[in-house]
Amino acid sequence: MKRMLLLYNPKAGRAHIARNLDMIIQRFSRGGYEVIVYPTQEGLGAREILRGRGVEGIDMVVCCGGDGTLHHTTNGLLAWDNPPELGYLPVGSTNDYANSLGLPKTLEGGLDVIMEGETKVLDVGDFGGEYFNYVAAFGAFAAVSYSTPQSTKNSMGHLAYIMEGLKNLPIGQIYPARVEVNGKVLEEDYIFGTVCNTNYIGGFSMAGKVDTMLDDGQFEVLLIKAPQSVLELNALAGKLLARDFDNEFMTMTQASQVRFTFPKKTAWTLDGEFGGDITQVEIAVRPQALRMRV
Template identity: 30%
Template sequence: MKRARIIYNPTSGREAFKNKLPDVLAKFEQAGYETSAHATTGVGDATEAARIAVARDFDVIVAVGGDGTINEVVTGISDADQRPRLGIIPAGTTNDFARALNIPKAIDKAVDIILANHTCKLDVGRVNEHYFVNIAGGGKLTEVSYEVPSKLKTMLGQLAYFMKGVELAPRLRPIRTRIEFDDKVFEDEIMMFLIANTNSVGGFEKLAPEAKMDDGLFDLLVLKKSNVAELVRVLSAATRGAHFDDANVFHARAKAINVYTEEKMQLNIDGEYGGLLPGKFTNLKQHIEYFVPTPDQATLQIEEPIEEALE
């Protein structure tokens, strides 16, 4: 019999998943899985729970929570030679990675995607000793994600980041940065850089519209030194996917990227603090096999009504 381990953040999504856990376990059992669950207790616990699940030879791990929980689970299985297949049930605020995979927030629908058994092998990023599934970056603007309240993220999505970025703009200072990507070099004063593995970043679904999750390549985006007016212009263009035409934006695609700075710059990994630069970024091509919607399921996805998100 197939064995599944559900690793969930009990505080995510207003505890909606915790309340539905008995129904989810029953549904997995009916589909032929021997299923158990682990509720995380704090930062890093999902990583340890995933490592234990790997050691116990579970066939499937299901990560339930936001991008941080998914990142921890991926970290827990990425070092293994034999990695379980990974299912996602989104229960966070922005859920960038789930959105990139077209997985809905409705728990029943997300479970149906896993049980449909349609999978795809996707890339994982690694920087220094950390893994990331969605985005890594640095610069003062990336620290906006730490300062936007969770409630505001839930209510306003990308607009929350836009507002906070404009608010912080007058006190942001560029940092001289050298970026080596494959056999090329970019060097300039920058406001931030982003290394994207998906097209959905901080609620911006068009920030890296050509990003593919299984080609072994990152999308590198750099915002050069900008004043407040230029920053507002770029952020506005980014909501439409028109920022590549801006002279203050540099874009490239690469499988390996090294970033060096002349002064301290924090590293942001999937929306969380990841230490300090310099950083060596490597793309692990098709490293983990995920459950994704079947073509029929993908065509039926309906975005959650905003009234439900605001409850």
């Protein structure tokens, strides 16, 4: 019999997984798996569970939670040589990465994909040794996900991120940075910057505006200059709402490697989790590092 390690966040998505845990285990058991279940908890997240338990003898790891739980699961898996295949049941508030993968929004549909779907080999990002699945970001709105309380995420979903972002709109706040990408050096005062591999950020679709592939060895780099006046801020807001990324305020390119240097410590978020305060970081694509059922 094959063996499955099931990791779930009991607080994510209004505790949806915890309420349906028996049904989930039965479905996997009928599919021929011996299921080993671990709930994540404070001080013992997915990364720590995988580090402590190991993956020897495990055929599949299934992560149940939001983008943050998946982030820690990915880091736990990639610490091992030849990590097992990953299944993902997204039950977070926005599930940006799951939306980019085209995963079903229902629990039953997600179980079908894990049991019957095909395996896709996906790129991950390397943020100075910390892996991320779909986004590394600094500046405006970058702290919104990890600073929004879980209870607010559960009750308000995407609206929670919008409200928190509005409260943190950094009028007059700038992030001077030197960016080395594709043989060019860019030095500007920015309001936001991201290296991402997704069609969704904060629950908003960029599909049709950004040509994103999740396994091409390239990530998208988006840099937004800091507006110099309220008039420019309003113009920038309009461009963002229209999903217009080709204008005088923004630079977007594709790259497999990019280096950021800041004159002072700058906070980053990785997949919605706090990524640290840094003055310099090199971000690189680790191509086709993760095997996932889709």
